[in-house]
Structure formats: C-alpha cells, structure tokens
Amino acid sequence: MIYLDNAATTPMDPEVIDAVQESMRIDFANSGTVYSLGLDVKQRLEDAENQIRESLFIPPSHKIIFTSGGSESNNLFIKGYAFPDRKLACLGLEHPSVTQTLEAFRELGNDPISLLDLQTEGRLDVSNLSQLKKEKVRLLCLSHVNNELGSVNDPTLILQALAEQSPQTRLFLDGVQAVGKLKLSPAMWQGLAGYSISGHKINGPKGVGLLVVEGKIDLKPQIHGGQQQHRLRSGTLPVPLIIGLALAIKKSVVKAADTIKNNQKLARHLVSKLKSLAEGLPELELQFNSSLSEDLSRQSPSIVNFSFAPVEGEVILHHLEEKEIFVGLGSACSAHSKEPSKILTGIGLTPEEARCSLRISFGTQSTLANVDAFVEAFGEAYRQLYSTFNRKTTHK
C-alpha cells in the first residue's frame, strides 16, 4: 500500500500507540478526583501538558486547552472569542471548520468579511490590510498552512502587518497542517491570540487536539459542565489520548528538520517526474496549483496540488486505488455533487480545473519509491482515461 494522503490523516506512530495503550490500562482514574489514584493521573496530564509546552515553546502567557481535535479547537476559539458581535474576517480559503464557523455568525447579523481579493497563491498578501481597520475587524482567522494547497501564512509577517495597519485585529491560526511539517518559530506566540492543533495529522490519535489561547483573552466556553480546563472546556479529560498527543507532538517536532528536508526532496522529485511524464505525453496538460517555491515561509513542501484537465481527479483516484495507491482530492466528480473545491476555485481555477486535480501530501513514512510508483500509475490511468474525458473524441 502506498499512502500519499497525509493531509487527510496519518497512520499512528507505533510508539504513540504503545503510550496510549499503556495509559489506557493505567490511567483510568478521573483526573478531577481528589484521591491519590486521580492525583497520579492528574500529574501525568500535567507532565503531558508541560511536554507540549516545551516541544512547541508555548510561553506561560498562553493556556493550553485540550479538545476533540482541530474542528472543535477552531469552533471554540472563534465562537468563544467573537460571539455575538465581534467582527470577523478570513481569507476564504480556510478549512470548513473555520469558514463555516464564521458563516454561522451571519444568523446573528454579524456578517464575516472575506479577504479573497487579497490572496496570492493561497496566501494572504499583507501589503494592504487597511480594510480590516476600516471594517473594525476584531479577529482575523487564517490557516497557518492551507490544507489543499500547502500555502503558508507566515505568522510573524502577518502579526507585524496587523500591528502596523490594523492594531485592533487579533490573529487566530488553524495550525493543524503546520505542526511537524514546518518549524514553528517560538517568537510567533507573542501576539498570537489562538492556535489549533490536531493529533491525527501528526501520527497521533484521532479524537484529540488542542487550542493554544492567549491567557488574557476572555473566551466563552462552548461546552458547559464540570468546569474543567480553566472552565473553558468541560468534560473529563481523555488522558490516554492526551499522552499520545504529547508524544506525537514531541516526536514530530524533534523530527521536523528531517521531515522538511525529506518532504522537499519528495516534492521536488514529484514535480520533476510529473513534468517529464507530461513531456512524453502531449495530451497531459499539467498545471501546478500549489506553489513550487522552496521558501518555507511561503509554501509547505508536504503538499503538492496539481490539475490535469479534462480527466477528473476522482476517477484517477479510484483507478489508483485499484493499485493500492491512496491520494487526496479537494473535490468530487459525482453526478450528484458537482461542487468543485472552494479553495481551488478561490485561487482562480475554473470549476473544471478544480475537478481535474489531485492533492499529494507526504508523511514521515513517504519515500521516493512511493512517488515513482504514484507517477507511473497516474500516467497509466491518465492515458487510459484521456479519450473518454476528451470531449472532442465524442461522436456527434
């Protein structure tokens, strides 16, 4: 099996599985109880939290709230901060757990602002953010790394631009595609209002994630109950999952430099292999949707997105699946859901180009041989399918 859809999710690291299993056996007590059994578990929870702080250089000025994952973290921060009438903005290319959360404010008469006009290659162009000041935007929500394109919104750059051009606007970043794939700068926390992380994108368990939130911010809880986690997120803590998350973060950060180097090598190899495939295959018109820049402040090397009209991405995907090669898709080709990816059309692709695309995303297990096998199978599927999709061959 060749798995090249690591932006969707990643296989769990065996060491993380062991840590979770062990904790499931040992740490069954409720970390909120006052007897020693519970206090021991609470201690392990605090150790995990400290380990996360150390791994990511999260300063004491910021709190860590454990959640069920990236979507909950995004919902908790945005709703908790902006409800009901604080003005919100996003680029319009974020994950649905951000864009749909912003959309939910419309019902309250608080229409969110889209900065899509300010995007270049899927990133926010920070040269002119005066609109944020004019519209009195209180919170700007962005992906740190775009989930379909890999384009990077560099927090340091954006925070500086906001400080200069719209000081009342705070920055929230969805970081689920960034941790372990980019080096997070310890300096980015200063000024950052919130940041979300998910366990399963970094070889950790599903069902757990976290929100980093600046301590001064008065966040309204979205889940009420036993007032755990600074009263911000009630519910008994899933200690084994959190221990797994902490280990996954630690391992991904330790390996980050190697991962980045490996992903750059893989991305470079993929792009060049695809280009030479296209050279030998005149009917293949390749178009790279993700930036080919090797500047890590602009593009994550973990994601390569490309189009190849007129053959639909989903059909290629299923042909690859027959060979046990699994890749990602931003959009569906079904006769029932003709909606192409909003991210791809958002950066200017036509609906057809958006439908005829694939997303390759690398993980720690990905190899050059995986890329070779993918490109070969892709070429074969493309050759086989081209005539069916090329409408010019259709009889009148």
Added chain:
Amino acid sequence: MNERRTILVRYDEIGLKGKNRDQFINRLVKNIQMQMKDLEGLKFKVPHGRIFIHCSQESSEECIRRLQRIPGIASASVGVTRKPEFDALAAVGVEWIEPLIKPGEAFKFCVRTNRADKSYPYKSPEIDREVGSRILGQLHSKGLEVSIKEADFILEIEIGQDETVVFNNRAPGLRGLPVGSSGDILGLISGGIDSPVALYRMMKRGCRAHGIFFDNRPFMGRGGYDKVVKLSKLLNGYQGKSKLYVVPFEDIQVAIRDFCRPAHRVVLYRRMMYRIAQAVAQQKGCLALATGESVGQVASQTIENLNAVSDVVTLSVFRPLIGMNKQEIINEARELDSFDISIEPHPDCCSVFMPPRPATRAKIADLEEDETKYPWELLMLEAMGKMETVDLDDLTT
C-alpha cells in the same frame, strides 16, 4: 411472571385463495419459522388454516416485531390460551382491566368474540354478553362501564376448534402475499431511493426479489457498492434467501460514451442493463425483471424511453412505482427503512458519463444504429463473466 403466551397470526390475501390455499399458508408458516429460527422455545400450531405461535412472555414482543416485517400477514396479536369457559375467559379480562382503572374515573370496555369454531354452543354476541357481564360484575364498583362505541379497552376472544385465545391488541402487518408464493424475480437496484421500494413492493406480492447492481468501479469508489449491499441486506431481512448480482459496467459505459451519440447515452446504458439483467434472470431462474422507474421522473423515464428500453428484452418488466410520485415513494422508503441509507452521499455515476442534453424521446431505430458502433455482445459477455454473487443470507450484522 413468565406465563406462556399465544400469538395469533392473521394472514392477509391468502384467505382469498381457492384450492391452493394450504400451499400459501404453508409458505407463510415456513417464512415465519425461517425468520424466527434463532428464537428458542417457540411452538407453531396450524390448525384449520389458523396460525398460532406459543412462546414465552419475554420473547412475545420480539416475535411481534419480526411478524410485522413478514409479507402476507394482516395482523398479529399476543394473548393467552384458555379453556372456552366463561369464567376462565372473564378472569383474564379482570386481570388485565383492573390495573387500568383509576379511582374516581370511569373506564369503558367491551368484549368482542370471533367464533371460528361454529360447533361451539354459544353465538358470538352471547359470549360477549356472558363474559362481559362477569367482568362488569367484579369491577363495576370500581368504575368499570360497558361501551361498545367508546371502549377504552377491547377484550377480544377467538374461539377455535383446538384453542381459545384471549387478547387485547392487534399489531398491523405488511399484508400482501407470503414471499415465495409468486416465484423469483430480478430487480435492478441502484443506491437510490426508488429501486429498493420497487423490490419491496414485489416482495409484498409474494415474489422473492433478488437484486442486480451495475457497478461503476473504478470510475467511482466502493461507496456505491457498499450502499447497495446495505440496501439489499435490508430487503433480505424481509424475505431471506435472496442474492445480489454485481456486474461491472465500466467498460460498457466507456464504449457507449466513446462511440455513440451523447444524447442517447443513458437509454443505451439502460438497454445494456436490461439485456444483462434478462440474461442473469434466465440463468438464475427468475421469472421477470423489476425496476424502480416512474413515468417522467427523469429523462430516461419518459414513455418513449421506457419503451425503447423494454424493446431489448422479452421477459416481463414490472415497474411497481410507475404511477407514483416522488413523495409517495419517499414515504414508502421510510416505511421500509431504506430512506436513510439511500440518501447517504455516495455517487452512483461519474459525471463524465452523463450527457449534457439527454434525449427524452429516443427512437429505437437510432438506438439500434448506435449499437452497431460498439461490440455490445462481446462486452456483455465479458461483464457477465466477471459477475460477483453476494449471498445475502451469509452476511453477518
């Protein structure tokens, strides 16, 4: 208390049959026994065309639940067997009614008797009166009254030659005929809302409805296949012993798309589906085809296009939804419990195969001309050679 219960099963249209009535009843009994084979301690009795199931009080609820999903049953009641003596029958009434009477409030009841055993020395109204007056005598002081028209509680008595049963409930059944009494048919099933309902309707007419699915892999993922298997399993729950035939359809679709007039595509696909379905039906001993088509619902379901599709087969094609509107079909899909599965978002056809403007009135001569442009006989044989058979009884959970 775990007293034995007697379930009285009333069959539906079997009652209208003539000399072969026993065959129908035996079929229904076999179907009931098959659906209940995992329940312990059941005893079946079929005296003189009536169906009784003796079971424990505990399992009676599950028995009723299952009986309500077996075609051919009009209704079923859980009761107790007693000697056909007025005092014994009245005692049951007192036992059941007394706890329901609230102090200071009137409670109305009546007794209704069906005297199946005509040799019994009292007529039905006499039995009603005798049993009713005994109950009233014991409970009148607590507020019990008789009312035929506005009864809060109806005590029913069925007096048979072998057994007399007292009950106070009737769970409605699916009605129709027992599966197997009308032969096997092969239904074209997709992941949509309509085709499962069509097969369900055929089942209720006594057919064992097998399914044939035309698989779009690898243009589409396995999601569509999984959904059809799930729907077929649901349908099999009503009938048992049915099969799903899965035929790969991609090569045929690609050929039609590449070589034939785009406007004709859908009708041409369906002509191939019908041809293959007929061949499979004949191979597997199915007597007819069934589809979920309804006039005018989509472009391929105009009368002209339905004719053009039927033209390629000689077997009868049953279309039990032909005159129904979408909402009626949806209501029935909800009754069948297929609706929620059918609306799961798994695409059943890639948009590349859909024509921009499908013909609503395809002419058979034109379709035949299109079919000279690709080797359909060969592709049909190849597809049938790759057919997979899913035995739905073998699927667990």
